[in-house]
Amino acid sequence: MPMGHTATAQAGSGGLTATEHRLANGLRVVLSEDHLTPVAAVCLWYDVGSRHEVKGRTGLAHLFEHLMFQGSGQVKGNGHFELVQGAGGSLNGTTSFERTNYFETMPTHQVELALWLEADRMGSLLEALDEESMENQRDVVKNERRQRYDNVPYGTAFEKLTALSYPEGHPYHHTPIGSMADLDAATLEDARAFFRTYYAPNNAVLSVVGDIDPEQTLAWIEKYFGSIPSHDGKQPPRDGTLPGIIGEQLREVVHEEVPARALMAAYRLPHDGTRACDAADLALTVLGGGESSRLHNRLVRRDRMAVAAGFGLLRLAGAPSLGWLDVKTSGGVEVETIEAAVDEELARFASEGPTPEEMERAQAQLEREWLDRLGTVAGRADELCRYAVLFGDPQLALSAVSRVLDVTAEEVRAAAEAALRPDNRAVLVYEPIEPADEAAEGEEGTDAHEGADK
The missing domain is CATH 3.30.830.10 (Metalloenzyme, LuxS/M16 peptidase-like)
Incomplete structure (x- = not known):
């Protein structure tokens, strides 16, 4: 069993504590007990966001957030949603400039299920990733872009201001949603290489908070995540340093x-x-x-x-x-x-x-x-x-x-x-400006999940 250490929260946090542990493959684990209600949250952060992307391949981090809900080695299709929701839990994922995260809130007795599901995605997603799921989620993300950015009033304001605030070539110049052209250009091999590089245990932090037995929880984490190999091919994100004032x-x-x-x-x-x-x-x-x-x-x-x-x-x-x-x-x-x-x-x-x-x-x-x-x-x-x-x-x-x-x-x-x-x-x-004579028909689409891009 990996060793951990406990640290006590400082004043102002209500006496909350957290313990830290690290598996042999590099996965960092943070546990925090809270027995107020019989629920627990499982949260997994991968150290990859849009700042890690390169020109011509923007949007891969966000696209992958969607692909992670399309099945893995032992969970087919929409099974991740079905299993969590069938167990009385809730789940989602989001992408930002600086990370991609996945999270479930479960009844206490279903925490092991959430851990197993996250480990299956981390360890075996490439077994399920094919052209069909790639095309399906590429279309979902493009539709999300239309619904949340391109076809709503002021929808592209954040994208425009970000591009103004961070100069061309800066890792934060583009937003996580990505461009239509880059989403079209992304290949299955691009996606596979992206996953191998960033979805490794040594590039992630797993936290479990709530009504848990820390020793049992850590044993489950070791059982399900411990055999997933680490990956050392990740390049650090480009330097985002800028002067304090635009000038x-x-x-x-x-x-x-x-x-x-x-x-x-x-x-x-x-x-x-x-x-x-x-x-x-x-x-x-x-x-x-x-x-x-x-x-x-x-x-x-x-x-x-x-x-x-x-x-x-x-x-x-x-x-x-x-x-x-x-x-x-x-x-x-x-x-x-x-x-x-x-x-x-x-x-x-x-x-x-x-x-x-x-x-x-x-x-x-x-x-x-x-x-x-x-x-x-x-x-x-x-x-x-x-x-x-x-x-x-x-x-x-x-x-x-x-x-x-x-x-x-x-x-x-x-x-x-x-x-x-x-x-x-x-x-x-x-x-x-005055609206056009014939308003363009709005496009409907069902996102794989909500809250995909923050």
């Missing part, structure tokens, strides 16, 4: 059939896992995190020039994070008017910082979000994997709350002053 305002105007003018902007912010990123998160929460925020009060409530105004943070570990501004205008208000008001509020905040009341409210908001996340077995399993894969230490998930509460108001002000400025943003302006 100019990048701008694109989009004329599309959208309900209203919109101003969207992405600001380059500190990497995830840093105190500076937590400070930036608090700044964005004060400025645009909900109906009590400064931008909502100014643009929506007071001046009534917008119907919605929000500011959020896309945390990234391998490249600068993005502060995401999204304002939908009201009536015929010009974008320039909105932009001037936004800049005025940002400049005032950079000068004065948050009030004590704003600071307390923002910290309470982020604390509540973290505790909600860690309070569910699925959320905790996901965060333990995230910190293990991206930062090398799952225990950091259990001390995240205390780190947020430790940030000072001056650090929040300084984070805004350093980054929330006009020469550090990519701007997307949507201008509505």
Whole structure:
């Protein structure tokens, strides 16, 4: 039995603990007991996302997330879904810039089934991968792209702003959904090589959280995953380092059939896992995190020039994070008017910082979000994997709350002053056009599973 060690969570995590173990083939295992309810979450993170892809073959990470639900050596077709749901469990998978994850929440007595299913996929997916399943899921992903990106108002905004924010050739320049042309160009051999390289136990972290017997759980993991061979052919992702400031305002105007003018902007912010990123998160929460925020009060409530105004943070570990501004205008208000008001509020905040009341409210908001996340077995399993894969230490998930509460108001002000400025943003302006005489018919499609691309 592999050896593990236990570490206790720091203050602010409700006394949660996690133990860490490593199998001989390199698979990292994190276990966290919680006997509050008779359920447990199984979460598997593979250290592969769109940042690992190369030009001309974008979208493979996301395509593979779908292929993992198409059967494996001992589970045919849609069997993974049928077995988990038939046992009273739920499941899904998602792809991001930095990882691909798969997860099940099961009744306690069905945890072994989830572990066996994940091990069968990791160890034998290539036995089931053929041209038919490849074509089937290629079409599903392309249809998902149409439904969620190409054929909905503002649907390609994230893709456009990402391409503006990260220069051509940067590993984060393209989003996980991939391009239609690259999806068409991907071959079965491309997929097989991708799986052999990245879907290896030494490129993964497995967490099991909830009503478990750790010794029994570890024995099952050793039984089902221990014989899967490691793979040493993975290349590290290309360097995502960029200057902290873009240095100019990048701008694109989009004329599309959208309900209203919109101003969207992405600001380059500190990497995830840093105190500076937590400070930036608090700044964005004060400025645009909900109906009590400064931008909502100014643009929506007071001046009534917008119907919605929000500011959020896309945390990234391998490249600068993005502060995401999204304002939908009201009536015929010009974008320039909105932009001037936004800049005025940002400049005032950079000068004065948050009030004590704003600071307390923002910290309470982020604390509540973290505790909600860690309070569910699925959320905790996901965060333990995230910190293990991206930062090398799952225990950091259990001390995240205390780190947020430790940030000072001056650090929040300084984070805004350093980054929330006009020469550090990519701007997307949507201008509505009249709809065509004959609207194109919407395309229907059934995704293999929901939540495929975050």
